Amino acid sequence: MRVMSTKQAAFIRTLIAERNLDAGNERRVQILRDMHAAGQPIPSDAASILIGELLKAPRKAAAATAPALGTYHLPDGRIVRIVENREKTRRYGKVWDEDTESWEYLPGLGRLVQDLTPLTLAEAEAFGIRTGNCAICGRTLTRSDSIARGIGPVCASQF
DSSP states (O other): OOBOOHHHHHHHHHHHHHBOOOHHHHHHHHHHHHHHHTTOOOBHHHHHHHHHHHHHSOBOOOOOOOOOSEEEEOTTSOEEEEEEOTTSSOEEEEEEETTTTEEEEETTHHHHGGGOEEOOHHHHHHHHHHHSBOTTTOOBOOSHHHHHHTSOHHHHHHO
């Protein structure tokens, strides 16, 4: 009898993590876990059958993705900017900290995606007037017309 390979075991773990298991697959997985816990070798054929069944199972719903680049507010009133990292491979959030008057990293953005509401132009301008920072790009407003309006000319044209 051939025993389950490490590649089969790794593939089964991946499939379990990404698939919705029905009662039959849950039972098959539990039998193999019980065999493993008891120190019994798991036959390669049994692993192959389980892999085939898991491949038929539907995939779990995709995780929430980061929202589009932009500025949003949370239900509690905090202002959040969604920005890209330098490599432009990931997005993350920065929240405006009223105490330090600066943008701070916002951990757990994935849990907050559903609660984000885009800022209107009027809200972005009011933020800029209050803080002296452009709500869209986060830069300090330096030109007198930008300070008066609360938003920089480039960001205003893209809004």
